[in-house]
Amino acid sequence: MNRKLVALFTFAKILRVLLFLLFLHFLLVGSGELVGYSREQVIFFYLTFVMIDTLSQLLFREVYRFRSLVVTGSLDGILLKPINPLVRVLLGGMDLMDLGILVLTIMAIIWWGNKFITHDPMLWLVYILMVVNGLVIAAAFHIFVLGFGILTTSVDHLIMVYRDLASLVRVPVNLYIEPIRSLLTFIIPLGIMATFPPQALMGLLSPQLIIISFFISGVLLTLSLWFWKKSLYSYQGASS
Amino acid sequence: MSKYLAIFSLSWQDEFVYRVNFILWRFRNVLGFFLAYFLWSGVFSINNQVFGYTKTEMISYIFLILITSSVVMSAPSADNIGGEIGNGNLSNYLLKPMGYLRYWFARDLASKCLNLTFSFFEIAVLYLLFRPDLQIGVIQLQPIGFLLAIIPAVLIYFFLSTASRTIAFWTPENTWGLAFLLMVLMDITSGRIFPLDVLPGILQQTLQFTPFPYLIYYPIAILLGKITGLELTRVLIQSLIWVGAMCFITRWLWQKGLKVYGCEGR
Numbered sequence: 001m002n003r004k005l006v007a008l009f010t011f012a013k014i015l016r017v018l019l020f021l022l023f024l025h026f027l028l029v030g031s032g033e034l035v036g037y038s039r040e041q042v043i044f045f046y047l048t049f050v051m052i053d054t055l056s057q058l059l060f061r062e063v064y065r066f067r068s069l070v071v072t073g074s075l076d077g078i079l080l081k082p083i084n085p086l087v088r089v090l091l092g093g094m095d096l097m098d099l100g101i102l103v104l105t106i107m108a109i110i111w112w113g114n115k116f117i118t119h120d121p122m123l124w125l126v127y128i129l130m131v132v133n134g135l136v137i138a139a140a141f142h143i144f145v146l147g148f149g150i151l152t153t154s155v156d157h158l159i160m161v162y163r164d165l166a167s168l169v170r171v172p173v174n175l176y177i178e179p180i181r182s183l184l185t186f187i188i189p190l191g192i193m194a195t196f197p198p199q200a201l202m203g204l205l206s207p208q209l210i211i212i213s214f215f216i217s218g219v220l221l222t223l224s225l226w227f228w229k230k231s232l233y234s235y236q237g238a239s240s
Numbered sequence: 241m242s243k244y245l246a247i248f249s250l251s252w253q254d255e256f257v258y259r260v261n262f263i264l265w266r267f268r269n270v271l272g273f274f275l276a277y278f279l280w281s282g283v284f285s286i287n288n289q290v291f292g293y294t295k296t297e298m299i300s301y302i303f304l305i306l307i308t309s310s311v312v313m314s315a316p317s318a319d320n321i322g323g324e325i326g327n328g329n330l331s332n333y334l335l336k337p338m339g340y341l342r343y344w345f346a347r348d349l350a351s352k353c354l355n356l357t358f359s360f361f362e363i364a365v366l367y368l369l370f371r372p373d374l375q376i377g378v379i380q381l382q383p384i385g386f387l388l389a390i391i392p393a394v395l396i397y398f399f400l401s402t403a404s405r406t407i408a409f410w411t412p413e414n415t416w417g418l419a420f421l422l423m424v425l426m427d428i429t430s431g432r433i434f435p436l437d438v439l440p441g442i443l444q445q446t447l448q449f450t451p452f453p454y455l456i457y458y459p460i461a462i463l464l465g466k467i468t469g470l471e472l473t474r475v476l477i478q479s480l481i482w483v484g485a486m487c488f489i490t491r492w493l494w495q496k497g498l499k500v501y502g503c504e505g506r
Contacts, residue, residue: 002413002414004411004414004417005413005414005416005417008414008417008418008420008421009417009420011421012417012420012421012424013424015421015424015425016424016427016428019424019427019428019429020428020433022439023428023433023434023438026438026439026440027279027283027434027438030290030291030438031283031286031287031290032286032287033286034279034282034283035282035285152260157260157261157264157265157268158264160264160268161264161267161268161271164268164271164272165271167271167272167275168271168274168275170275171275171279171282175278175279175281175282176274176278177278180274180278
């Protein structure tokens, strides 16, 4: 790929993260705290969100190209090949352009987390498990988008709706009032995806909630896989 | 003029062809509102005043972003001009008896009118949902100041996005990269996510020498009565200067670009 383009995109993404961090910093300098979280904790929430969001964009970039496969009928060729079509359309186009920002974000998380949150290795282990759990939720959402893409060909807007919904959890989900908080945590489990990992690191998550979060992500993934299978039955390959 | 009115009318009708896309676009705009609304509500749950704003003023600012960004930043030209230069479709328009940029401005106006209409509806629904206290100045004719500020804002945004897309004449593969960078800058520095008063004084002073605060922040600050008197006059004059500067830069880039335009892709 064009090196200038890669550099431009990477710079723009890093700038976006830095500018929002700057905003959070100035906001919390002025206000003191946010729903009981300190400045350092809020920034850690945001860094975790950036990591999960960047990782899901890196892994699932092929989803953004799925619409063209459906409308041109090229999906037929993928379905005929001896590879799981879901794996191909979900993970078949990893975008290494996000690798730079991912590495920087992980470094920032390790440094910031150790300096301001905790050194406890057990909590860090739970944090990593919750991040993986968050990625499972992100994968499930992307699979739903793929399924809708077959039924409606409306992938672009749906994936952007998902991204906009996900951006609501740039800050702790506790910020939102009920029933929005519960909706974002248990129904559209973006809160589990982005808020629970930092809360686990801060020791704020009970074992019961951790187990419930794994259960919810498992259910969501199962539903998404069922939906994908059902959608495939509707695929007609009319454009091929 | 009648041909541009016809373009406006056709663009207005065109927006209703892909209704689901339009509804999803409006839904996405409302989602952006939720983050800002709850973020500031959380901040004001333990503070009576932050950065010189009361809760009422800040929530009013958040609501006004919906209207202002609908008017200023909804512009299909931003998504299309670069692509049409890059794939050679610009040639079709150059042959027609109309100005290409005026064509897209007419289309932008249609989109803005439609988005503005729907944003009033969305504000009504959100107001009924949250019942916030709102404050909009009317005593000192702030709405007139707002209108005087929003017109240059529309023009600045159009020229800014068009100027950035002219890079397609030279490096069409880099168009989206520059557009993305501009979008990232505008999101934060225009006041679309938070009022620029949050930033330290030196940053605010620096930003006023860029076109970005004139897009969202200054029009809303005028309507809230935060900018009045001589300062209001200064801001309006500066916005007009930016309109002139961006118009000149855009025209210059456009003329330069047309000279190297090779109609690749056709």
